[in-house]
Amino acid sequence: MPAENQNTPPRRALVTGAAGGLGREVAIQLARRGCVVAVADINGEGLAETIRQIGETGAEGESIVSDFTGEGAPEAAVDKVVARWGGIDILVNNAGYGVIEPFLDATFRAWTRTLALNVTALAMACKAAGRVMREQRSGRIINITSPGSRMALPDYTAYTASKAGVDSITRAAAVALAPYGVLVNSLAPGMMDTEMQRSTEVDLARANGRDDLQAFLDERTRRIPLGRRAEIAEVAEAVVWLCLDAPKYMTAERLNMSGGLDKD
Ligand SMILES: NC(=O)c1ccc[n+]([C@@H]2O[C@H](COP(=O)([O-])OP(=O)(O)OC[C@H]3O[C@@H](n4cnc5c(N)ncnc54)[C@H](O)[C@@H]3O)[C@@H](O)[C@H]2O)c1
Structure with missing residues (x-):
């Protein structure tokens, strides 16, 4: 598959949580649009299948098997992309974890694991990619949030709280990176x-x-x-739009792709 414009180098993307689901679909759609795509996930088997499908588009892919909750793991993934392609133009923070747990039975373990991935790892990935993008004076970061971030869900509070954290990080990162022309937006899938x-x-x-x-x-x-x-493919199309096509004046935005579930 040829790059969109033969005169411009391919955009370099990192998609986290891409061993299946939305992340895999986003990675493949970016590859079809001519990007080179690194995919990171804790699930190596799923990643191998994603890499195979990226290969079918003719694009280059890089597999990063990593537990993103480890200290330094998100930064190491960004470093790997930069080492291979010399920079990073797109980061999609899609990896996510959640567990049903009634509020009054909340466990330290579930809260720690959820926040470590959905909040801390996402912030560290934004920071690491943001530092490279600051030097490049360009780049786009898309964080996957959830309609749940604004709902009272007493059986899913660690998850919804973590996604409220994603919204908060998106706003802060957008402001921190705006002086460098780097755009940070989020998308809430239905x-x-x-x-x-x-x-x-x-x-x-x-x-x-x-x-x-x-x-x-x-x-x-x-x-x-x-x-x-929602079809996974239609949600991925909206993520790819934010990555490649959304106007350059759009930052700190939250895009709802939830069929009307999320109305604000
Ligand atoms: N499916 C939905 O209806 C829905 C709705 C709203 C938001 N979301 C969000 O969309 C995103 C993608 O979810 P999905 O539905 O495709 O689910 P999914 O389970 O297919 O994808 C999540 C991925 O994250 C990976 N992951 C989990 N723990 C990890 C870790 N410690 N390190 C690295 N990777 C890890 C998983 O292996 C998996 O591949 C998530 O952020 C999720 O919260 C999904």
């Missing part, structure tokens, strides 16, 4: 039937004493104003 979403909803049904899973899922789908769940 309900997509990925591995993460399905296992979360199975646990949520159980926590609510529901054994009629399909009826429970249907009720949740009916709450979406557009009346259906």
